[in-house]
Amino acid sequence: MITKIDRDRTELYRLLQEQLYFLKESSHEYDKGIEIEAVRLAGHIRTLLHDSISKKEYDSSLLTKISELKEILITNKKVDSSEFGTVNGLVQAVYSKIEQAQKEQITSRSLLTLMDMKDRIKYLDTAINDKNAFAFYHFENCKNMTIGAGLPYAGLLSKKISGFGFEKKPKLIFQPLFYQPNFTVDRYPFIDFESWWIGEIYDNRKGVTLRRKDIILNVTNQEGFAHVGDSVDYKYFAYKQKNVLNLNVNGDIVEFDNIPVYATVRQIVFEFTESLGKVNFDSSGR
Numbered sequence: 001m002i003t004k005i006d007r008d009r010t011e012l013y014r015l016l017q018e019q020l021y022f023l024k025e026s027s028h029e030y031d032k033g034i035e036i037e038a039v040r041l042a043g044h045i046r047t048l049l050h051d052s053i054s055k056k057e058y059d060s061s062l063l064t065k066i067s068e069l070k071e072i073l074i075t076n077k078k079v080d081s082s083e084f085g086t087v088n089g090l091v092q093a094v095y096s097k098i099e100q101a102q103k104e105q106i107t108s109r110s111l112l113t114l115m116d117m118k119d120r121i122k123y124l125d126t127a128i129n130d131k132n133a134f135a136f137y138h139f140e141n142c143k144n145m146t147i148g149a150g151l152p153y154a155g156l157l158s159k160k161i162s163g164f165g166f167e168k169k170p171k172l173i174f175q176p177l178f179y180q181p182n183f184t185v186d187r188y189p190f191i192d193f194e195s196w197w198i199g200e201i202y203d204n205r206k207g208v209t210l211r212r213k214d215i216i217l218n219v220t221n222q223e224g225f226a227h228v229g230d231s232v233d234y235k236y237f238a239y240k241q242k243n244v245l246n247l248n249v250n251g252d253i254v255e256f257d258n259i260p261v262y263a264t265v266r267q268i269v270f271e272f273t274e275s276l277g278k279v280n281f282d283s284s285g286r
Helices: 009-031 037-049 060-073 082-102 193-197 213-222 234-239 261-278
Strands: 052-054 106-107 137-140 157-162 171-176 199-203 209-211 245-247 252-254
Touching: 009 037, 009 060, 037 213, 037 261, 060 157, 060 261, 157 261, 171 199, 171 261, 193 213, 209 213, 209 234
Parallel strands: 137 157
Antiparallel strands: 052 106, 157 171, 199 209, 245 252
16 A cells, blocks of 8 residues: 655756745845844754654664574584475574664755755855954944954854944944955855864864854754644754853953854855855756
8 A cells, every 4th residue: 555655856946945935034034133043044954955864763672682693503504404494594584684774874864955956066164163262353433452362263154243333332242254344255165065064163272162063053942833842952952152262352252142053054055055056957856
């Protein structure tokens, strides 16, 4: 009895267009100042790119017992020669099934994986490879500022500081990197998916790092798009804080006016849409 019908490429292409529409609309809303749209953005990036993989737990003694059985029945000639082929085949089949069951299994595939496109795309990488913590600061109308050394690295963010030294409460804002004045795509490389997805985009210099994958999955699974967790990963929790950079200005630790997570998601979406724009495919998804 048929219970499921495979989608054809035309339907997958339609679904892709819907996901890209959602990205476009939520990006537009984010750019108007509604930062929580980043939760929706993360969810759609997950749909497009994330393959869920699980590894089943098992009793390792099972394989040992099968090997012992093979030793007794076959190696030690406990099986009549006329039955050797049948018994050997059964033992090998059981061993292979147990072994295969323990391998990593893809439990759900991303839309671009289903379309056989994910690994054909080269992904824009706007993070600084040398983890320069002082990169991407943007100062406006500031004076008399001394920034302490040893800052954490946050590679996809523009750190905008305005009014320091002139206003009682200066503004410190995390923004997507492409908001940076004079930002151009031409200066950045396009790389393979795996390097991009697991590339480190945050390093607190104390052993805590985060990747694009970590940001997207935590926002999707913890902030309400797919789930709301009763607890969150401690690394992600640290990155959600306004003082995540531990920014020392003139001897005082100052915090930003917003959290860095949403701006990071927006930059990841920017990278992805720029990357997809380099791919040519027709309405059949080819």
